[in-house]
Amino acid sequence: MTRRELLASSVAVVSVQGRQPLPPIRIEDVTVSHDPPRPQRSARASDGTSYGQPRGTMSFRLPNLPESQQWKGLEAYDNRGGQGQFQCPELIIRYASKLGFIGFSELPTSPPSPKLGDGYQVARHFASRSDGRFSQVRNAFASLPRIGSVISVLPWSNAYPGSSGHVGIVFKVTSCSTNRANVSIFDQNNELSTWKSIEFSRPPYDAGRPTLARNWTGVFTNRGLASAVEWTEPVRGRDPPLGRC
Numbered sequence: 001m002t003r004r005e006l007l008a009s010s011v012a013v014v015s016v017q018g019r020q021p022l023p024p025i026r027i028e029d030v031t032v033s034h035d036p037p038r039p040q041r042s043a044r045a046s047d048g049t050s051y052g053q054p055r056g057t058m059s060f061r062l063p064n065l066p067e068s069q070q071w072k073g074l075e076a077y078d079n080r081g082g083q084g085q086f087q088c089p090e091l092i093i094r095y096a097s098k099l100g101f102i103g104f105s106e107l108p109t110s111p112p113s114p115k116l117g118d119g120y121q122v123a124r125h126f127a128s129r130s131d132g133r134f135s136q137v138r139n140a141f142a143s144l145p146r147i148g149s150v151i152s153v154l155p156w157s158n159a160y161p162g163s164s165g166h167v168g169i170v171f172k173v174t175s176c177s178t179n180r181a182n183v184s185i186f187d188q189n190n191e192l193s194t195w196k197s198i199e200f201s202r203p204p205y206d207a208g209r210p211t212l213a214r215n216w217t218g219v220f221t222n223r224g225l226a227s228a229v230e231w232t233e234p235v236r237g238r239d240p241p242l243g244r245c
Helices: 003-013 088-099 119-128
Strands: 028-032 042-044 050-052 054-061 071-077 134-137 150-153 166-177 180-186 197-201 217-222 225-234 242-244
Touching: 028 166, 071 088, 088 119, 088 166, 119 134, 119 150, 119 166, 119 225, 150 217
Parallel strands: 166 242
Antiparallel strands: 028 054, 042 050, 054 071, 134 225, 150 166, 150 225, 166 180, 180 197, 197 217, 217 225
């Protein structure tokens, strides 16, 4: 039995603080509008509070729900050059609400959230608060991240003291070769004119060492600096359909 199968089988016996086991989450038919995203534009409400303009929308379907409730939409907002309230963890709090998770909607949306932390901490904390419906994956795994995974980018070395990393949601996985793939993430507090992409690679097959582990590892490059990633994925999700580079 694989690690993923063991994780999936454990869902049936999960009980948190006496509650009944919760049904697993499946996330399908994910699409993102405005690819590349709309350019950064700032807006200000009449009361002076800073808000962002939508930069794109991620639509997805939850087939485990009644048909009339399956389709969901999630918007990413311009964060005024990083100075507004729409930090990257705020997107994940709203994502959790769309998934029907309890205990996220009351979390502070301004960083750092005491329960989700900064961007680099969000994936592991999201898993711990998902009642067993998402599982944490350290960098280096036998499979690529599933669609709908929450993926955290670790802080960028010493060049950015106090870096908080980043976090986003996997919406596309593109196969570039047998041993290389790109994972696109839906995110906010992103000043780029494209959605961020994380490059995954694994060692080539070695006939002389057929049992050698060929795990995928992800690296995000920002302004020439590389950083590792980790993620949390739906326990009962499907392996991603692969597009082509």
